[in-house]
Amino acid sequence: MDLGRGPLTVVGAGIAGLACARALREAGRDVEVLDRGRAPGGRLSSRTVRGRPVDLGASYLTAGEGSPFADVVADWVDRGLVRPWTDTFAVVGQDGFRERKSGPQRFGTPGGSRSLAADLASSLTVRPGTTVREVTAGPAVDGRAVPAVAPAMPGPQAARLLDPSGPAGGLAAAETWQPVLAVVLGWTERRWPADLHGAFVHDDPAVEWIADDGDRRGDSAPVLVAHTTAGLAAEHLEDPATAVPAVVAAVRSALGIDEEPAWTEVQRWTFARPTAPREEPFGLVDGIGLCGDGWHAPAKVESAWSSGTALGRALAH
Structure with a gap:
């Protein structure tokens, strides 16, 4: 060419x-x-929220063993841009914890993605x-x-x-493509298990995924980030803040949190992932x-x- x-x-x-x-x-x-x-x-x-970076888009990185991207991630790890996070996530539902699932090593970003x-x-x-x-x-x-x-x-x-x-x-x-809303929920102290890392949410109309943002970033901040279902996002794209109560209720129910978050923020992704x-x-x-x-x-x-x-x-x- x-x-x-x-x-x-x-x-x-x-x-x-x-x-x-x-x-x-x-x-x-x-x-x-x-x-x-x-x-x-x-x-x-x-985005900087309450003085710290919070990841609102991609939740983590993975890299196939021996792949060219694995070399890129290894370089980021060496320079402190990326940190190994976890290979195990929880599976939860409206009724709470169900099981734990292991998979590939996931990487988080201390300074935000x-x-x-x-x-x-x-x-x-x-x-x-x-x-x-x-x-x-x-x-x-x-x-x-x-x-x-x-x-x-x-x-x-x-x-x-x-x-x-x-x-x-x-x-x-x-x-x-499907839409997603990313809802950030902050508490004054951590109110979920220290080994949660992240949780896939099954059978819930509001939320599909919850990340322990303090855990993946490594600063232990009492902050979670929930990604909604495509259905809930589609219903609230014009006014994303109206979806927050349903997300808060779903997260509290799935993780057994007995207190409302002290604050919330929401980010709209009209085109979040390809179908x-x-x-x-x-x-x-x-x-x-x-x-x-x-x-x-x-x-x-x-x-x-x-x-x-x-x-x-x-x-x-």
């Missing part, structure tokens, strides 16, 4: 977009990253606060010709930028590349990084 007309453009500074841009930069290509947010991160989102995006972006040209309105054949970004462009974002968002009658627009529009991520690592047609956790199934942080990296390498050759 001829990449001679100025920088290749990545739209979206989440982990897939940043991984794509880094792969291009490592191949010696000129690349820029445009993002409408104030800072890189996407769904690697953490956005710190990983900042690290990936550190050697890149990232232009925050930049809203892209259209990506057209050629390709071009808002009428500016580029050698290639990678809208690195959930398909429904990419579809808004692309020509719906074009092949890339058709690929993006074919994706369906059926593709097996292919990315889509590339006519100089327009699509990547992220809607590709390279199953959907997780490692998949998004791998998808963006694979697309970047394909564009570089």
Whole structure:
């Protein structure tokens, strides 16, 4: 592919977009990253709440043994950006604790997951606060010709930028995504088991997952983060705060907490996770590349990084 007309453009500074841009930069290509947010991160989102970072998007990292992403995570561990968290989570329901399940090692981020995006972006040209309105054949970004462009974002968002009658627009529009609300709940002291770590919630109409944010961050703060079901999120997307009472009730019931939280915060994710991520690592047609956790199934942080990296390498050759 001829990449001679100025920088290749990545739209979206989440982990897939940043991984794509880094792969291009490592191949010696000129690349820029445009993002409408104030800072890189996407769904690697953490926000300072009551004086400490709280993860609101991806709950943890995993890395396949011997995979390229495992090397990235190992480097983050060495530099203190990531810490081993746990390989065991609880399973709870409306009636409380049911069992414990072990799985792969999960990693948390002491400084918040956005710190990983900042690290990936550190050697890149990232232009925050930049809203892209259209990506057209050629390709071009808002009428500016580029050698290639990678809208690195959930398909429904990419579809808004692309020509719906074009092949890339058709690929993006074919994706369906579910919403989630992330509700942060803070107490004055911890009121749940020290070895909770996190809990998958079964058979509850309000909540699917609860993370012990103080445990995964390592500061023991009395803070939980609950992710809602897609159904509850869809009902409350226009006014997410109205979902909080149902989430509080579900968390208290599942974990046996006898007191209301001292405070709550809520974050809306309209496009939180793909309903059926593709097996292919990315889509590339006519100089327009699509990547992220809607590709390279199953959907997780490692998949998004791998998808963006694979697309970047394909564009570089």
